[in-house]
Amino acid sequence: MKYIKHFVLYVVFGSGLLYVMAHYFPWLGFSLQSEYANDIIIYLFLGIISWLINIVLKWILGLLTLPISALTFGIFSLILNFVLLYVFEQFVNYLDLWIYIILWNVVQVFVLSCLLSFVYFLVKKI
Numbered sequence: 444m445k446y447i448k449h450f451v452l453y454v455v456f457g458s459g460l461l462y463v464m465a466h467y468f469p470w471l472g473f474s475l476q477s478e479y480a481n482d483i484i485i486y487l488f489l490g491i492i493s494w495l496i497n498i499v500l501k502w503i504l505g506l507l508t509l510p511i512s513a514l515t516f517g518i519f520s521l522i523l524n525f526v527l528l529y530v531f532e533q534f535v536n537y538l539d540l541w542i543y544i545i546l547w548n549v550v551q552v553f554v555l556s557c558l559l560s561f562v563y564f565l566v567k568k569i
Contacts, residue, residue, distance in 0.1 A: 450494065456566045458483075458490030460559065471555050474545040485542060489535065496531050497563065524556040 462483075465475045477485065504523055505512070512519045529552070532544045546552045 452566050452569060453494045453497070453563070454487060454490040456490075456562060457493045458486040460562050461489050461493070462486045464555065464558075471551055471558070473555055474547070476543045476545060477541055489542070489544075492535060493531055496527055496534065500530060501527055521553075521557060521560060524560045525553055528552060528556045528559065 461473070461475075464471050464473045475485075475489075501523065504526070505520070508519060508523060512523075529546065532546050535542055535544050546555075
C-alpha cells in the first residue's frame, strides 16, 4: 500500500508541476509543444515517465556517483537531477508520440531541476 501511495503522489505532483511550469512559468525553460498540450492525460503520462526515470536511473546513477556526492556533501545530486531532466527530454522526444519537450538554456534548466528536486523532496516527506 505504501508503494502505491508513493507512486500516486509522485505522478500527481510531477504531472501538476509539469503543467504549471509549461503554462504559467514558461520562462523557467520548459516548453511542451503538442496539439494535445492541454490534455491532462499527456501530463499524467509525462509524470509516469518522470517517475520511472527518477526511480530507475536516479538510483543507478546515484550509486555510481556516490563518492562524488560524498565529497561535495550532496551538491552533486543537483547536477544529477540536471542530467536526468535532459534524459527525460530526450526520452520523451525519442518516443515520437506527438509530444515534444524543449528545454532552453543551461541556467534555466538548472533552476528547473532545483525546483523539481525541491518538489520531489516535499513529496517524499509526505
